Each structure stands twice: as C-alpha cells, then as structure tokens.
Amino acid sequence: MKDSTEISLSLARPDGTLSSKLKVALTLGCVGLLLLVLALFNIGLSSQGGLLIVAISLISIGVFLYANGLYINKQDGIKNNGVWFKSISSRGTIGWVTGVVLTTFYVVLYFYPKLLGLGIDGQPNSGLVALFDPLSSLLNGNDASQWFVYGTLYTLAILLFGYKFILKYRGNRYQQFRTFSVMLFQLGFAFLIPEFMARLNSNSFTIPSYDLKNMWPLSYDYFDQYSVDEFIQAGNIGLALLIFGVLSIFVISPILTYKYGKRWYCSWVCGCGGLAETAGDSFRQLSSKKLSSWKVERWLVHIVLVFSILMTTAVVGTYLGDDATAYWLTRKVFLIFVAAVLTLVFTLTMVFKRQELGKDARYGAIGFFVVILSLFALYTFGGSSDLLFISSGTLRSAYGFYIGSIFSGVIGTGFYPILGNRVWCRYGCPMAAVLGFQQRLFSKFRITTNGGQCISCGNCSTYCEMGIDVRAYAQKGENIVRSSCVGCGVCAAVCPRGVLKLENGSLEGRINSRDILLGNNMDVTKFAENKSE
C-alpha cells in the first residue's frame, strides 16, 4: 500500500480537475478559433459568410457552455478556488503561451495587417479579413478592414466573457450591473453605432463615424487634423459632435468623476476597461502589489499624460494658421489658451489641495513647468510644425507608435496573462491619469473600511487589478482614496469579513488616517493621536 503522505508521481493529473462538460466546451471553442486560423491561411474560404457564422457560433457556444459548466450549479459567493493552481491564471506554461500568442496577434494587427489578409492598394481582401467581408458590408456597406475584424472579435470577447463574469458574480448586483453596462457600451457605442454612422454617409450627407464615448486623451487622434476636418465637413451635426467631444473631457467627465469617481468611465463605460474586466478577469490577481510598482506606475502614467498633452497641442498647432485676420483662433492664441488653462488647474490645485498632495506637489510642479516651458518653446521657436527641433508630425507618429500601438495594444492586452489585466490602464492610459487626478483630489468617491473588522488576509490586495495594496489601508481602518482605483468593486466582493464598501460620500473625513483602530479604548487612541501630531 502506498504511503498516503508521500506525493506520488502516479498522481499527476495532466489537465487538473477539468470535467468532461468543460472539455467539450473547450473543444468547441477551440474548433471555432481553429476555423479562424484556417481562414488566415485561405483554407476553407468557399463560403465566407457561412464559415464566419459557424466559427463565431462555435466560439460563442464554447464560452457559453464553459461558463455554465463552471458556475451555473454553484451557489452565490466567491469562486476563486484553484486560481493559483491553474496554469492559465498563475503564469504557468499555458499563461505564457497565451501571452505570446496574444502579443504576436497584436504585432501583426498593428504592423503587418497584410498578413491577416488585408488587401493593399485596392486589392481585394483575403484570408481572415476577407472572412469578415460579408459581416462588414452588412453593417456598413464596405469590405472589412483589419480594424473591423479586431473590433468584431473584441466585442465578441466582451460579450461572451461578460456573460461568464455575470454568472461568476451571481449574487453581486454591483458586479452584474457594471458588466452589463460595459457590454452594452461596447456593442452599441463602440461597435454598432459607428458602423451605422458610416452607413448613413452619402453624397448629400456626411457624418464622421466614431465611438461617442471615446474621449481625448484616450483617443489621442481626436484633435488630429483629419478628425477635426471630418467633424467640420459634416456641418451642424459634425460641429455638435465636436463640441460634445470637447465637453465630454472638460465638463461632463469632471462632473461625473466628482460624483462617482473615475469608475463611471473606467469600469462602466470604457472599452479598454471592458475587455480587462471581462476577458481579462482571470488575470486580475497577477498585477504587482509592490511599492516599487506603484512608483513606476506614477511616473509612467503621468509622463504619458504630459506627452499626450504636448503632442496634441503641437498637432493642433500645425493646422491652426498664424493670421489672426483670417480666423481668430491662431496657433499662438491656442498656445496661450492651453498654457492659461493648465496654469489655472495648477494654481487651484496648489491653493486648495497643497496639504493632500504632500511630497507629490514637487513632482506636480516639475511636470507643470516642463509643459509650460515646452509650450513657451513652441510659441517662440516653433514654426508652424515644430516643437523645438522635433516636428509635431514626428511627435504625433511617435505617440501613435509607442503609446497608441505598442503600449495600449501589444503590451496592454498581449501581456494580460503575465502582468495582469490592467497594464495599460495602470501604467499608460493618459485618460486614467486625468480622471485619477480628479478622483484623488476632487471627488466624493472612496472605498470605506469597516472599523476594526479587517483580519489582514490579503484577498482584497491580491484581487485588485490595479495593484493597489488595499489591505495596507483596510488593516489601518483607513479609507482608500487612490487615483488609480477604477472602482471595479472586486476587493469588496472577495473580502470575507465585510470590511470594504465603495461609496460616494461627503468630502469631509474622506481620508481618515488613524493610528489606532476602532475597538480599542479612547485613552490609547488619544495618546496615539497626540503623538502623531
């Protein structure tokens, strides 16, 4: 008889505890994916429409059955059993392979779309892109592009994994509502509406087709010349859309962020957040919680923000004229305006929030002066297209390449299984930096901790996709007011002691730092507080 305490090699279980139901589901999904891969090599293209329907159906049924197999018969509650035992979700072999495949896909998508079958110079599409031609012409009347293929698969991923997420968090309405919301915004605003807008275009009517919920600076090309031209050419509707875009970032977003925190966008509306929360949910525990990561995050995300402001300003400067008699908004007027707005924000922050910023005020000031100096340089030395010696065109394409493609796409999504599902949102998104700044200083949102109930178990920190060490606050009884928090609410869900709650409350006592937790007597609290003053 075997010694039961010794771990025997004969007990190896190559596929863990996958039930046969899950295996069938996995097979169906993989066959669907395989059909797409075959299409890539122009195999089986006889009936494109039919093949696409079959492939998408197989993938959908696969994910649907898999999600049901995992969760449908389970009770409400947290379903994280075995997360760190599974290869896919603990940086095992399957995780790494998935990461490499995803990364490769993004490199091809951004830089070698021809490999996907995109027809260049008027040639017809082939391969994978051609497979999507029928769907594309059904929706917008044109042949597919690589972006149409990507958009369709992206939306499909959010819908299918959104279903899985909703099942997983059955019993938690906050999770269900916000997932339903990102699914809706992706399907409607990001996918269908722009296609229909494209369809509306005719000789007598033009309308730019774009995602209404997209905002500068996340949509860094919003104020590019071609984009603004499109708006202006579309007459009154276009102008209204342009004004809406400007209001979105400068008025609507600050109001909503003040009331609800940045979660209204990041985990309820945004497409990047949508994919992270659904398809990326299995990887949230992989984000680094180290203090050093937090430092990197703060430098990186704010550098991207500064880069994006400068780049956009320089780009807008290129198409504004110098002649004030032709149009009042000249390049120089615009530059002065940008500098004035930034100075106003900086001054107000320093006057009202100096205390809260602490040591960060210095970094804020450095950042501010870098931007102002650059604007000054642009004003003084810049020709119509130069920022010092770098042309704004170079700046724009560098941003598009390094930030828009490499950071947000290749690394941001490709590295899900390695660095967690919010790499882009955490380290790179300039929109997250803007909203985070507002959330940290001008918002009613906070995560409240519940007195002395925390047992420091670490579930909250582990499952924070933004890498916030939630426990560090909870075990001190201190509310969590962090610029990076996207308000996904998973920390509150996984807490076994009911310690965390996402709330919008008054600004008074929002940050409640204390040395001694609730439950100890008054004298100790008094001594501790006196000491720290």
Place this chain on the structure above:
Amino acid sequence: MGKFSPNLSTLYQMSEEHVIIIGNGISGITLARHVRKLSSKRITVVSNESNHFFSRTALMYIYMGHMKFEHTKPYEDWFWDKNKIELVNGKVIAVNTNHKCVILENSDELKYDKLVIATGSKPNKFGWPGENLKGVQGLYHLQDLESLEKTAQNNEVCKRAVIIGGGLIGIELAEMLTSRNIPVTFLVRETSFWNHVLPLQESEMLNNHIANNNIDLRLGANLKEIKGGENGSVKSIVIKETDEEIPCNLVGLTAGVSPNVAFIESTDIETNKGVLVSRFLETNIPDVFAIGDCAELRNSKEGRSNIEAMWHTGRIMGETLAQTICGQKVEYEPGHWFNSAKFLKIEYQTYGWVSAVPIGTHQHFQWKNPNEDKCITLEYNKDTLEFIGINTFGIRMRHDIFDTWLTEKRDVNYVIHNLPKANFDPEFYQRYENDILAKYNKQLSTLNT
C-alpha cells in the same frame, strides 16, 4: 558623516532599551510596529514559524488556491529592515528572568530590557486515543498547512477527512477540504452547529447550509478514538455515541485552541492556562509582558473572558502595550465587543452581545429572509429597551455606527428605525430594512394588544 554613521547608530541603539518579542503574529508585530512609531528602541522579534509576519487567518485561502503564501504577508520583506525591526528565526527554549535573557534552541542568548511573550495558541487535544498519529492535525500554524498539503493534497491521497469540533476553524477546514473535492465528515459535539454561541435560528440555518455544501455533518457526535493503520498513519475514527467507524486519511482537530506557553512553565513567570497578566498586560515578573492568544488576564473586564484568542484582541493588546513600553502606561481596555466570520458562503458579523438564549430581562428580536441565507438577531433589555447587541448573517453592517449606538445606549426602537444607516452592503444590493421594520412593528402590535 556617512562613514561614521553605522558606528554612531550602533552606539545610539546600544544606549536604547532592547525589546524582545517572542512570536511574530498579529499581536507581536502590532506591538513592534507601534513601539517603532513611538521610539527608537532596539526591537527584536523571534519566531520559528516563519521568517516574516503573515496573516494566520488567510492560511485557508492558500490551500484553496485563492492566494499564495506571499500574498498573506501584509508587509513587503524590506519593511522590517527599513523600520529597524530585527527578525530572528529561532525557537526560544528557555527564559532566564534573573539575567534578563532568552535562550534559543541553537544556544544563542539574547539579552533583553523588556520581554514580551506573544506566542499565540496551539490546537486543543483532549487525550483522545490515537491523537498523535500521522494524519491527525490542527489548523493554526503555517506548519499545519504544510502537513495538510501532504496528507490531503487531493481526493486520491485523502479519500475522506473527519473534522472534530464545530467551531470557526472547523468550518474553515471543512470549506478548504471541500474545495479540493475531498469528502468531509464533520463531528460536532453540540446538538446544533455553534449553538452555544448562536441563537437557534442562526445555528439551524448554518446546519442546512453546511449540509447543502455536501458536508456530512454529524451533530451531537463525540470522538471515541482514532485508529491507526500501517506506518502509524490514521486509518479511521470511531464515534462515541454510535460506535460507528469512519475510514479516513485525515483527522482535523478543531475543538478550540489554548495558549502556547509550554516553554514558559519551567520559568518563574506565572501561568495558568496562559501567561497570567494584569490589566496592564504585565506578568508577575518586572519587564516581562504577555499579549495576544497566550495571555490570560487575571481579572478581565466584566462580561469578557480572561483569554480571548482573536485577531483584533491581539492587535488591540499590541497597540496598548506599545504605549506602556514607551512610557505612557495604559490599561488594556477593549471597547464594545465585535467579531466576524464566514461560514462557507455566509458572512457573519456581530456587534455588542447576543447570547444563544437570552436570560433575565434580555430578549431577542429576530428576522429571517425566507428565501435566502440572511437573518439578524437583536438582543435588548425588555424593561429599558436598551439595545445590547446584534448578529447579522448575509447583510454587512457598519462597525462605527453600532459602536456609537452602543456607547450612546440607544434603544432597540431607535436601532430598528435607523438600520439603513448601518448598512454596509455593496451598492445596488437588495435592502431588507423595511421588511425588518415591518416584522418589528407587527410584533410590537401583538405585544400591545
């Protein structure tokens, strides 16, 4: 400056008191952190359980695969160096209070100015036949998790597990084993789960919940003996009441814990079940203190036990003793009672006192949702209507609100009418306050007529 600073700081440290803390659990570490906040004393923490502080309550989540061991460490490893808290991995085998030193297993001697015993608990054993067989264990130390990982790696190695003792650790162990599809038989001495603490409504709800999770719950069942097989491993257990023999590969002993103070007993530090301490957490020997699970108060606050093996009492003792050690003598005085736990999927919180059966002038108001595992019990004084405490299952409530209400001695009427203020459930959750109020009013009107 830089060249001389190491020497200077050594000199500086030598002139400072040396505080040695035995045990790196929540109480010892909280003490160390607060002493560091308040002073520049030399601090050494000795433990042979782990190199760094981890959350004991999270051991279950490592086994269940929710977290890895490093996730259970509340501070990164550089924290200790940065805050000049010296960590010694070693086992204390003797304390010499005359020479003010502790002796480690490797015969190192550490001299102290202040000694704090914070060695926690050990699982109870009641002299059952076979209780020292291989495969019989408690769940308290990191080492318990390591042995569980061997004995109950999966349901092929462990065909069945038997858990003895229906408390909070027992139910956690049951949940852990169930997560790996290991069949569990759960022997509970009481006639209903945890009914010496919980009112019947709640205890019965938990009985059902446990059974619904495919755990073989045996109520009113005591252990007679544990039988061994080959290699000295456990083979089966026998139930006292029925003589039924249940084959198993793991026996979890979870019938409570007791202070881990064996190494103190040869010293002149006075012990009973635990290390005896005053309200100031002092032992009978000057400059020697005890905190956390291992401390036994000579006379505790009215209504509180002398030994309270809980996370937050350990933490509060650490916070308190740090003040005393740093020159501001403060009495250990925990505030209003509170606690929380999770029974499989059901969350439980309690604030103030709720007894299993109300006695004297005390009375219960109870509400239960007919469809879900959600219920509350309020205890109050039926003469004065003073609110005494609340148990809440499946609904999260605010600690600070109840703490305030208890301090203000609010009446039960006020509490019921203001329950919405205390709600701590996530946004969009269904609310039950109206339902609760309706039942309360209905009961009130039947009382009045």
